[in-house]
Amino acid sequence: MTGPRPRRRALIAVALASVTMLGAAGMLWWVSTEGDRRLDRQVTEALDRYELAYRHNGVRATPTPPPWNPYDPPSGAPSxxxxxxxxxxxxxxxxxxxxxVGEGPCGMTYGARAVESEHSVLVVVEGHANQAGAACTSEGYPRRATVRLARPLDGRAVLEAMQGMPVPVTPTE
Structure with missing residues (x-):
């Protein structure tokens, strides 16, 4: 009965390799999306704070920013x-x-997405480095991004993603 054993060992080896690969893929998913989950939680909390402030103060709503925690600062999305x-x-x-702006290793491209609620729109700006890990200066440059809303702004507040505070909105000319 030595015939089936090598085949059985091969099947077990393939199964173990598959489980190991799935486990590694799961860890990669966890590492690559933990920041995304944290940002999503931050966005949800900011929208909730604004809605609560709106219920108390109407269009003059100014939400209370989250308490500062040096061990858990807000996500690094540009404000x-x-x-x-x-x-x-x-x-x-x-x-x-x-x-x-630019094609060099320190250049950044940006995209924006809007998370909408009944009384506000929170804009999340996400940056993508041309070359991850490049040694660059930390200078700031004025940048712009455009986002389309699912429905008209119609007087809703526009919030920044770092603390969920309203920003000035002006009509374009």
Missing amino acids: VEKASVHRDDTTLTVDFIGGP
């Missing part, structure tokens, strides 16, 4: 400083401080 709404009332252009 929107101001926004302009286009004539269609569904396109926002946001201004923020970010990395340099």
Whole structure:
């Protein structure tokens, strides 16, 4: 009965290799998305704080920023400083401080996404380095990103992602 044993060992080896690869893939998923989950939690909490402030103060709502915790600072997404709404009332252009424009190793490209609630729109700006791990200066450069809303802004507040605070909104000309 020596025939089936080598085949059985091979099947066991393949099964163990598969489990090991799945475990490694799971760890990679955990490492690569922990920051995303943290940012999503931060966004949800900011929208909740604004909605609570809106219930108490209406359009003059100013939410309380989260308490500062040096061991768990807010996510590193660039903070929107101001926004302009286009004539269609569904396109926002946001201004923020970010990395340099360009093709070099220190250049950054940015995208923005809007997370909308009944009374506010929180804009998350996400940066992508041209070359991860490049030794670059930490200078800030004025940058812009544009995002389309699912429905018109219609007077809703625009919030930045770091602390969930409202930013000035002006119409574009």
